[in-house]
Structures are given as C-alpha cells and as structure tokens.
Amino acid sequence: MSKIGLKLENLDEKTRQLMDEEFKLDQKNKKLYFSPRLSEKGENMYQNLLENAILYGNDTTLATELKTEDAIKVKEKRMMAMGGVILVDVPKNANEALAEGEFNRYYIRAMCRKAIDTGIKKLQIYNANPERETPAEYKRLIGKHLDPKELLNDLRNHSYVDGTSGIPVPQTGLTVKFG
Numbered sequence: 001m002s003k004i005g006l007k008l009e010n011l012d013e014k015t016r017q018l019m020d021e022e023f024k025l026d027q028k029n030k031k032l033y034f035s036p037r038l039s040e041k042g043e044n045m046y047q048n049l050l051e052n053a054i055l056y057g058n059d060t061t062l063a064t065e066l067k068t069e070d071a072i073k074v075k076e077k078r079m080m081a082m083g084g085v086i087l088v089d090v091p092k093n094a095n096e097a098l099a100e101g102e103f104n105r106y107y108i109r110a111m112c113r114k115a116i117d118t119g120i121k122k123l124q125i126y127n128a129n130p131e132r133e134t135p136a137e138y139k140r141l142i143g144k145h146l147d148p149k150e151l152l153n154d155l156r157n158h159s160y161v162d163g164t165s166g167i168p169v170p171q172t173g174l175t176v177k178f179g
Contacts, residue, residue: 005129022156135172146167
C-alpha cells in the first residue's frame with residue numbers, strides 16, 4: 001500500500017461539507033459508484049466507509065479501511081480473447097485505486113462548487129502526489145485549466161471510470177486547485 005496519499009491543497013471543513021453534500025446527492029439519486037471489485041461485505045459497508053473518510057479522513061484512510069475490512073474481492077472474472085471466462089487475482093492495490101478515485105472525485109466536485117460560489121472561472125489540474133510518478137499519458141493534463149461548471153456537470157453525470165474531463169483517474173495523483 002502507498003504510504004503517501006493525495007496532498008489536497010484545499011481539504012478544509014468547508015470542502016468536506018461540500019464533499020458530503022455531493023455524496024448525499026449521489027445517494028439520493030442512486031448514483032454512487034460501486035466497484036465490481038467490492039466483495040459482498042464491501043458493498044454493504046462501502047457507503048459508511050466512504051462517508052467517514054469524507055468527513056474525517058482521506059483517500060489513504062479509506063484505502064486502509066477497505067483493506068482491513070476485507071471489502072475487496074480476492075478474485076475476479078476476466079473474459080478470454082478466444083471466449084470463455086477465467087478467474088484472476090484482483091490487483092493488490094485495488095483498494096487504493098477505488099479509494100483515491102472516489103475520494104478525489106468528491107473532492108473535485110467540492111472544489112468546483114467552491115469555485116462557482118466565489119466566481120472563480122477556472123480550476124487547474126495538478127499532481128497531488130508528487131512522490132508517485134504520474135503515468136506519461138496523463139502528464140499532459142498537468143497545468144490544464146478546466147471550467148468548474150462543466151467539470152462539476154461531468155463528474156455528477158459519470159462515474160470516475162467514464163468521465164470526459166480526463167480526471168480523476170485513480171493512481172495518477174491528478175486533482176484540481178484554484179488557479
């Protein structure tokens with residue numbers, strides 16, 4: 001497990017409050033993302049673990065809880081090229097990928113709302129985990145500016161695996177800041 005999580009520049013009480021509001025909006029609209037890698041136990045406890053991390057923790061505490069509570073499957077089905085299905089090991093960092101992706105998605109949504117509320121027109125993508133090398137295909141996004149209204153709309157309407165904005169992508173360290 002990574003020792004260092006995301007260093008989120010604006011993770012304060014107001015941001016956490018907005019993250020929680022966005023989380024509750026997804027609950028109300030039945031739009032929470034449930035990874036297919038969650039075990040049955042994980043599916044049952046995931047919402048509570050995520051909300052607790054939003055209110056009191058971070059992506060690292062969420063990843064730790066997912067691992068400690070055996071919330072991630074050990075095996076998953078994979079389609080073979082010639083047809084058929086095989087069982088393969090779930091990557092050992094699946095808990096980190098899920099935790100970083102979802103915690104960061106709510107953080108970015110909160111940052112969008114803060115920007116909109118204060119009249120800030122652009123958010124800038126940065127690497128919030130400089131200890132980890134950003135994959136080459138995502139480095140081009142660092143420094144790019146995004147419209148907070150468009151980004152918020154994108155993240156409210158897509159899970160982190162199918163958004164159009166290019167972030168958040170788990171395990172890249174990319175997030176947003178004012179700028």
